[in-house]
Amino acid sequence: MSHLELLTFARGGALNWALMLFVAGCVLRLFEIFGLGRKTDLAKPRASSPGSGWRTIYARSMPGKSVLEHEPIIYISGYLFHIGMLASIFFFAPHIQFFRSFTGFGWPGLPTALVDALAVAAMAILVMLLVHRLYNPVKRMLSRTGDYVAWAVTLLPLLTGYLAYHHMLLEYTLMLALHLFSIELLLVLLPFTKLFHAFTLFISRWYNGDIAARKGVAS
Amino acid sequence: MKHAQQPDLLTGTVGEGLAQHGISRREFLQYCTSLAALLALPPSMASAMAEAISKARRQSVIWLSFQECTGCTESITRSHSPTLENLIFDLISLDYHHTLQAASAEAAEQAREQAMKDNYGKYLLIVDGSIPMGNPGFSTIAGISNHDMLVETAKGAAAIVAVGTCAAHGGIPMANPNPTGAVPVSGIVKDKPIINVPGCPPIPVVMTGVLAHFLTFGGLPEMDAQGRPKSFYGETIHDRCYRRPFYDQGKFAQSFDDEAARNGWCLFKLGCKGPVTYNACATTKWNDGTSFPVQSGHGCIGCSEAKFWDAGPFYKALSTPVSATPSMLGAAAVAGAAAGVAITWHNRSTKAKAKAEHEKMTVQDLSRENK
Numbered sequence: 001m002s003h004l005e006l007l008t009f010a011r012g013g014a015l016n017w018a019l020m021l022f023v024a025g026c027v028l029r030l031f032e033i034f035g036l037g038r039k040t041d042l043a044k045p046r047a048s049s050p051g052s053g054w055r056t057i058y059a060r061s062m063p064g065k066s067v068l069e070h071e072p073i074i075y076i077s078g079y080l081f082h083i084g085m086l087a088s089i090f091f092f093a094p095h096i097q098f099f100r101s102f103t104g105f106g107w108p109g110l111p112t113a114l115v116d117a118l119a120v121a122a123m124a125i126l127v128m129l130l131v132h133r134l135y136n137p138v139k140r141m142l143s144r145t146g147d148y149v150a151w152a153v154t155l156l157p158l159l160t161g162y163l164a165y166h167h168m169l170l171e172y173t174l175m176l177a178l179h180l181f182s183i184e185l186l187l188v189l190l191p192f193t194k195l196f197h198a199f200t201l202f203i204s205r206w207y208n209g210d211i212a213a214r215k216g217v218a219s
Numbered sequence: 220m221k222h223a224q225q226p227d228l229l230t231g232t233v234g235e236g237l238a239q240h241g242i243s244r245r246e247f248l249q250y251c252t253s254l255a256a257l258l259a260l261p262p263s264m265a266s267a268m269a270e271a272i273s274k275a276r277r278q279s280v281i282w283l284s285f286q287e288c289t290g291c292t293e294s295i296t297r298s299h300s301p302t303l304e305n306l307i308f309d310l311i312s313l314d315y316h317h318t319l320q321a322a323s324a325e326a327a328e329q330a331r332e333q334a335m336k337d338n339y340g341k342y343l344l345i346v347d348g349s350i351p352m353g354n355p356g357f358s359t360i361a362g363i364s365n366h367d368m369l370v371e372t373a374k375g376a377a378a379i380v381a382v383g384t385c386a387a388h389g390g391i392p393m394a395n396p397n398p399t400g401a402v403p404v405s406g407i408v409k410d411k412p413i414i415n416v417p418g419c420p421p422i423p424v425v426m427t428g429v430l431a432h433f434l435t436f437g438g439l440p441e442m443d444a445q446g447r448p449k450s451f452y453g454e455t456i457h458d459r460c461y462r463r464p465f466y467d468q469g470k471f472a473q474s475f476d477d478e479a480a481r482n483g484w485c486l487f488k489l490g491c492k493g494p495v496t497y498n499a500c501a502t503t504k505w506n507d508g509t510s511f512p513v514q515s516g517h518g519c520i521g522c523s524e525a526k527f528w529d530a531g532p533f534y535k536a537l538s539t540p541v542s543a544t545p546s547m548l549g550a551a552a553v554a555g556a557a558a559g560v561a562i563t564w565h566n567r568s569t570k571a572k573a574k575a576e577h578e579k580m581t582v583q584d585l586s587r588e589n590k
Contacts, residue, residue: 002445002526003495004524004525004526004527004530005525005526005529005530007495007530008526008529008530008531008541011531011537011539011540011541012541012542013542015540016540016542016543016547019540019543019547019548019551020548020550020551022551023548023552023555024551024554025555027551027556027559028555028556028558028559028562029559030559031555031556031558031559031562032559032562032563032566035560035563035566036563036566037567093469093471093487093488094487094536094537094538095538097488097536097538097539098536098538098539098540100539101535101536101539101540102543102545102548109469111467111469112467112468112469113467167458172455172494172495173495176495
């Protein structure tokens with residue numbers, strides 16, 4: 001199989017299955033989570049605070065002062081990593097073209113050099129966070145295989161994308177195919193690992209804010 | 220062309236042939252300098268090349284055309300440095316070529332057989348077109364199947380040049396569903412050095428450059444894993460493209476012939492396959508260095524790559540799916556929802572069952588336990 005054939009498979013059959021498993025997996029997990037339901041709260045809310053859930057989504061997405069003071073490097077790294085990763089996914093012109101093929105519309109991309117720098121920052125932070133996880137006894141004890149798998153499948157698309165763009169290590173066509181395979185691995189695993197926080201993050205923040213408000217701790 | 224009436228041309232050296240045509244040594248050195256540049260050799264090699272070529276005997280070449288469109292021959296007739304005339308009159312003895320030879324029918328086949336006999340083990344075999352394996356009758360020449368003619372002619376060849384994507388990789392005949400069971404030359408001949416010169420068609424100077432290399436050095440140039448000469452197929456179209464800086468800046472043409480396309484912005488979004496296509500179009504260009512497809516406003520279709528015809532639509536960006544559709548994702552969402560409903564029903568029934576089986580504990584039960 002030539003490298004181009006491998007790339008065609010990565011863009012074709014493999015991608016189709018990965019995307020379908022991703023969509024089906026995400027919908028399944030959301031049904032599962034919402035389907036669990038909650039007991040009807042018969043108590044009268046302590047405070048009427050409409051919009052508390054939404055405010056909590058915002059408030060907990062902003063840097064919290066106490067946490068920032070306690071673990072500044074980890075906290076800032078978290079922000080920088082997510083900014084770098086999201087910019088690489090959504091603002092690199094070839095990626096925008098990918099989304100356009102499904103949605104029919106696109107948006108302006110960032111200059112490649114900037115995306116490149118942000119991707120490097122995201123990768124460096126991932127490595128740093130892994131080292132921290134391994135050296136910090138508490139975090140090491142709390143970490144399970146799933147945490148390391150989630151770390152690896154997050155790093156691989158960034159790394160292969162970077163190597164492909166810079167024509168490093170392997171021939172470009174082959175590296176591009178590997179880049180796509182790594183994304184496909186991420187897509188398949190995302191709904192069934194901690195990476196599903198990409199979807200549940202704001203749901204849980206909204207719920208926490210809303211339930212806290214009913215109990216009298218409105219945000 | 221080899222003719223029975225011109226034995227002196229066949230046996231003489233290239234130098235003698237040049238003298239016969241009144242070509243001066245100065246002109247010949249200029250020619251060798253351009254050849255050296257083409258082959259990415261230092262200018263100092265030009266005189267050594269001139270020496271080697273002028274002393275060499277004119278190389279016997281047999282050109283076999285199988286399942287092809289004659290586009291490769293059309294292309295090589297446009298070669299400008301060296302020109303095809305240079306080649307066939309001064310450097311090689313083109314003993315057999317359907318389109319270019321004057322002889323026909325039995326005389327043509329005799330010319331091939333004679334050349335094979337006279338130059339056994341020394342002639343260069345050029346093949347364009349793929350070979351049908353589904354049925355020998357799909358493509359025959361003088362009643363001989365392509366397969367048999369290739370095997371027979373390859374036996375006495377010093378080396379084989381597979382010209383064009385069909386001969387090098389199977390090309391369009393081999394594209395899905397491959398109705399003739401087409402294979403490239405390398406699918407049949409295993410015991411001879413094969414140099415692949417893919418392209419649909421290949422760049423004329425790439426074809427003639429490879430021949431010139433063989434004549435000069437008496438062997439094959441340095442090749443990559445796919446048997447392609449590195450000097451021409453070492454880099455992608457994208458890497459040497461004059462539109463590349465715009466790719467780096469994120470500036471793309473949105474449609475053919477829009478303002479951006481005319482200003483030289485990158486054609487990636489319009490489906491250009493330059494990033495995955497290894498060829499020299501962006502550097503040697505076509506038509507005497509005039510232009511190449513990307514320069515004329517059309518994205519590269521990757522014609523020199525194996526399986527290029529089956530490598531996704533020409534007009535879809537390389538980063539987009541080949542065949543995934545929104546409806547496919549919609550179906551996946553429906554399947555996910557159905558599975559989600561089933562799991563929810565299962566979870567709820569487990570919960571209801573646990574609730575039903577729950578036995579309430581009373582104060583009496585507790586006091587019994589204390590006793």
